Amino acid sequence: MVAGACKKGPAVTAVPPDATSTAGSSVLEVEIAKAEDLRRAKDLPLDVQKSRDPAVRRGAARAVARILDDDDGALFRALEDEDGETVAWGAYGLGESCVGRQESHVRALAVRLASLRPGSSSTKPNPGAAILRALGRCGSDAAEKTLGAWLGRGGAHGSLRDLDEDEAAAFALGDIADQRGSLAVDSTVALIEAAERVPPLTAALYALGRSDVPSRGDLEPRVTAAARAALGRPGQSRIFALRPIGRSAQGARSLAQVLSSNDFTPAERAEAARELGRLGEAGEAALAAAIPSMLEATPTPVQGDRFGVVMAAVGALGQDPPSSANAALGALARIEEPLPRGAPTARRASALRCAAAEKLARGAWDSDLLVACDIGDGQAGQRARLAALDRGPLVKARRAAWLDLFHRTDQPRAREAAIEAIRSHPELDDAGRRVIAEALRSGRPGMVAAAAKVISARPQRFSDPRVESALAAAIEHVWTEDQVETRAALVEAALAAGGGESGRAFAEAACADANQTVRARAARALAATGAGSRCAAPDSGGPPAPEIGHALARPTRVVFDTDAGVLGVRFDPGLAPVAATRFVALARSGFYTGIAVHRVVPGFVVQLGDREGDGYGGSGRLLRCETSPVPFAPLDVGVALTGRDTGSSQIFVALARRPTLDGQYTWVGRADGDWNAVAEGDIVHAVRVEE
Numbered sequence: 001m002v003a004g005a006c007k008k009g010p011a012v013t014a015v016p017p018d019a020t021s022t023a024g025s026s027v028l029e030v031e032i033a034k035a036e037d038l039r040r041a042k043d044l045p046l047d048v049q050k051s052r053d054p055a056v057r058r059g060a061a062r063a064v065a066r067i068l069d070d071d072d073g074a075l076f077r078a079l080e081d082e083d084g085e086t087v088a089w090g091a092y093g094l095g096e097s098c099v100g101r102q103e104s105h106v107r108a109l110a111v112r113l114a115s116l117r118p119g120s121s122s123t124k125p126n127p128g129a130a131i132l133r134a135l136g137r138c139g140s141d142a143a144e145k146t147l148g149a150w151l152g153r154g155g156a157h158g159s160l161r162d163l164d165e166d167e168a169a170a171f172a173l174g175d176i177a178d179q180r181g182s183l184a185v186d187s188t189v190a191l192i193e194a195a196e197r198v199p200p201l202t203a204a205l206y207a208l209g210r211s212d213v214p215s216r217g218d219l220e221p222r223v224t225a226a227a228r229a230a231l232g233r234p235g236q237s238r239i240f241a242l243r244p245i246g247r248s249a250q251g252a253r254s255l256a257q258v259l260s261s262n263d264f265t266p267a268e269r270a271e272a273a274r275e276l277g278r279l280g281e282a283g284e285a286a287l288a289a290a291i292p293s294m295l296e297a298t299p300t301p302v303q304g305d306r307f308g309v310v311m312a313a314v315g316a317l318g319q320d321p322p323s324s325a326n327a328a329l330g331a332l333a334r335i336e337e338p339l340p341r342g343a344p345t346a347r348r349a350s351a352l353r354c355a356a357a358e359k360l361a362r363g364a365w366d367s368d369l370l371v372a373c374d375i376g377d378g379q380a381g382q383r384a385r386l387a388a389l390d391r392g393p394l395v396k397a398r399r400a401a402w403l404d405l406f407h408r409t410d411q412p413r414a415r416e417a418a419i420e421a422i423r424s425h426p427e428l429d430d431a432g433r434r435v436i437a438e439a440l441r442s443g444r445p446g447m448v449a450a451a452a453k454v455i456s457a458r459p460q461r462f463s464d465p466r467v468e469s470a471l472a473a474a475i476e477h478v479w480t481e482d483q484v485e486t487r488a489a490l491v492e493a494a495l496a497a498g499g500g501e502s503g504r505a506f507a508e509a510a511c512a513d514a515n516q517t518v519r520a521r522a523a524r525a526l527a528a529t530g531a532g533s534r535c536a537a538p539d540s541g542g543p544p545a546p547e548i549g550h551a552l553a554r555p556t557r558v559v560f561d562t563d564a565g566v567l568g569v570r571f572d573p574g575l576a577p578v579a580a581t582r583f584v585a586l587a588r589s590g591f592y593t594g595i596a597v598h599r600v601v602p603g604f605v606v607q608l609g610d611r612e613g614d615g616y617g618g619s620g621r622l623l624r625c626e627t628s629p630v631p632f633a634p635l636d637v638g639v640a641l642t643g644r645d646t647g648s649s650q651i652f653v654a655l656a657r658r659p660t661l662d663g664q665y666t667w668v669g670r671a672d673g674d675w676n677a678v679a680e681g682d683i684v685h686a687v688r689v690e691e
Contacts, residue, residue, distance in 0.1 A: 005641060005644075006066075006665065030549045033059070041063075049074060058089065060078075064089075079108060087116075087130070088126060089125070091127065091131040092125070096663070098137055105138055135147055148184065151204075152186070176207075181211070182211050182212045192208070195223075202238060267602075268603070270308060270309050273316040274603075291325065292328045308603070311352065325359070333356040346376040347377060358373075365385050383411075389402050393427050402428075418435070422436060437467050448486050452489035459493075471490075475490055481621065482618035484622075494506055552584060555573070558570075560592065562684050569583075570671075578623065592608070593686060597679070605652045615640075624647070632658055636653075636667060638666055641665060
C-alpha cells in the first residue's frame with residue numbers, strides 16, 4: 001500500500017472492546033461524524049455551518065472537505081468563515097476538488113489569502129498554509145502566479161512572515177512543478193530569492209529540485225549556490241538541497257560526500273545515494289568510490305541505521321555497475337553475520353550479501369555468490385535470483401530455475417515477483433499460463449492480484465481455458481472488504497480478457513460497490529471496453545464506523561518490541577478519531593504481535609500491519625480516509641493506502657519530510673524510537689498499550 005492517496009473518486013459491525021464513549025461528544029457532533037464517514041453530505045444536520053459554536057462549524061467543514069461531493073458551495077462558505085480552522089478545512093476541500101473547477105476555486109482562494117494577516121492564526125491546521133497548498137493542488141497558471149507573487153513579496157503584509165506559510169507556498173510551487181515539470185521564470189526567481197534571503201527558506205529548494213530551471217544564464221549557478229549553502233544548515237528541510245546539487249557540474253562529488261559522512265542523517269544519506277543513481281556514469285562512479293569508505297567507517301553495516309544507508313547505496317547502482325565497484329560489492333557479498341548471531345542479523349546480512357551478489361552476477365542466476373548469498377530465511381536470495389533470471393530469456397535452464405523458485409518458495413514477495421516477470425517474458429508461453437492459473441486459484445490476495453495485473457497488461461497471451469476457469473474461480477472467491485486492490489485487479493482482468501457474462505456481471509457489481517476506489521477502477525475498466533459507466537455511489541454506504549461516538553478520548557501510545565528495538569507510536573484521535581481508535585484496538589487485540597515489517601524504503605518510510613507479509617492484507621475491515629491539511633514531518637505516522645478509503649490495518653512511519661504525503665494520507669500520530677534502524681522482515685515480538 002501507500003500506492004494511492006485519498007483522492008476523490010467517481011460519483012464493521014461492532015464497537016471495539018477498548019472504545020469508550022468520547023467525553024463531550026454531542027449528538028450533533030456524532031451526526032456530523034456519521035455523515036462524513038458515509039460520504040453523504042445530505043445527511044449533515046441543517047444549518048451546522050451557521051452554528052455559533054466554532055467547534056460545530058469546524059466539524060462540518062472537515063466533513064464536507066472529506067466527502068468531496070459535486071456541490072462545493074459548503075466549502076466556499078467555510079472558506080469565508082471567521083474561524084481560522086474552519087477556513088483551513090474549506091481551503092483544503094477546495095484544493096482537493098479543484099480539477100475541472102480551477103478558475104472559480106483559484107479566484108476564491110486567492111481573494112481569501114489576500115484578506116488574511118500572515119501568522120495571525122494559531123490554529124492547526126493553519127489557514128494561510130492550507131490556502132497556499134490548495135492553490136498548488138489546483139495547479140493553474142493563475143495559481144502559480146499567486147503563489148510566486150506571494151512568496152516573492154513575503155506574503156500579503158511584507159515583513160509579517162510565518163514560516164509555516166512560507167514553506168507551504170514553496171511546497172505548493174513544488175506541487176505545480178510535479179504536475180508540469182517546470183515553473184515560470186518569475187516563480188523560479190521568487191524561490192531562489194527565498195532560498196538566498198536571511199534567514200534563508202531552505203524549503204524553497206524543494207520546488208527548485210522538482211522543476212527544470214529556466215535557461216536564464218544566472219539562475220542555475222544561484223540554485224546550486226543556495227543548495228550548497230543549505231548543506232551546512234541541519235534541519236528537516238536540508239534533504240531538499242540534494243536534488244538541485246545533483247544537477248550541478250560537481251554534483252556527484254558533493255552527493256558522495258553527503259553519503260559518506262556521519263554528519264548527515266540516515267534519510268539524507270539514503271537520498272544522496274538515490275540521487276547519485278540518477279546521474280548515470282558519473283553517479284555510479286561516485287557510488288563505487290563511496291561504498292568502500294562507508295564500509296571502512298561501518299565495520300558492522302547490518303546493525304542500526306547504517307544498514308539502510310548501505311542498502312540504498314547498493315540499490316542505487318545500475319544493473320551493470322562499474323568495475324571499480326567490484327571489490328566493495330565482493331566484500332559485501334561475502335560479509336559474515338556478526339555476533340550476536342540470530343535471525344535479525346542473518347536477515348540483514350543476507351539482504352546486503354544478495355543485493356551485492358545480484359549486481360556482480362550481471363544476470364548469471366547460477367553464480368556461486370548468488371546461490372550462496374542467503375544465510376537467513378531465503379527471501380533475499382530468492383528475490384535476487386529472480387532479478388538475475390529476469391535479465392535474460394526464460395528458456396531451457398533459466399525457465400526451469402524460474403519455475404522451481406515459484407513452486408518451492410514460501411515467501412509471498414518472491415512468488416509475486418515470479419508472477420510479475422511473466423508480463424515481460426512471452427517466451428514462457430504455456431509455462432506462464434500454468435503459473436497464472438495456479439496463482440489465480442491460490443486464494444492469496446497478493447498472488448491473485450499479481451496474476452490479474454499480468455492478464456490486464458497482456459490479455460492476448462492468456463486466452464486459455466485453464467486461465468479463464470481460474471479467473472472465474474477467483475471472481476467467485478469471497479474477498480474481504482479491505483482487499484480492494486485484489487478485487488479491483490480482478491475486475492480489470494475479467495474485462496480485459498473478455499470474461500463473458502460472469503466477468504461483466506462482476507464488473508457491474510463492482511460499479512455499485514460501496515468503496516469509491518473499487519467503483520473508480522470498475523468505471524475505467526468498463527470505459528475501456530466501450531461500455532462507459534458513471535458508477536455512482538449506492539444510496540446506502542453501509543453502517544458508519546462503530547468507533548464514532550466511542551473514539552479515544554486522548555492520544556494513546558502503543559509500544560512495539562521489535563527486532564530493531566523498542567519503538568513507539570502515539571495514536572492521536574484529534575484529526576483521525578476513527579483510525580486512531582481502530583489501530584489502538586487492533587494493538588490491544590494482539591493483531592500486530594508476531595507481524596513482520598513488510599516494506600522499508602531507507603530515508604522514506606517504514607510500513608507494517610499486514611499479516612500476509614506482502615502489502616495486500618489487512619484486518620478484514622475498511623477504514624475511510626480522514627485526511628487533513630497538515631504536513632507529514634519526520635516520524636509522523638499515516639494510514640497506508642492503495643486509493644481513496646482503502647485503509648485497514650497498515651500504517652507507515654515517515655522517515656523524512658516528504659511534502660507529497662501532505663493532505664493525501666490520513667495523519668494518525670507520531671512515532672518515537674530509532675525507526676531508521678528497522679529492516680524489511682523485522683518481527684514485532686510483543687505489543688503493549690500504555691493506559
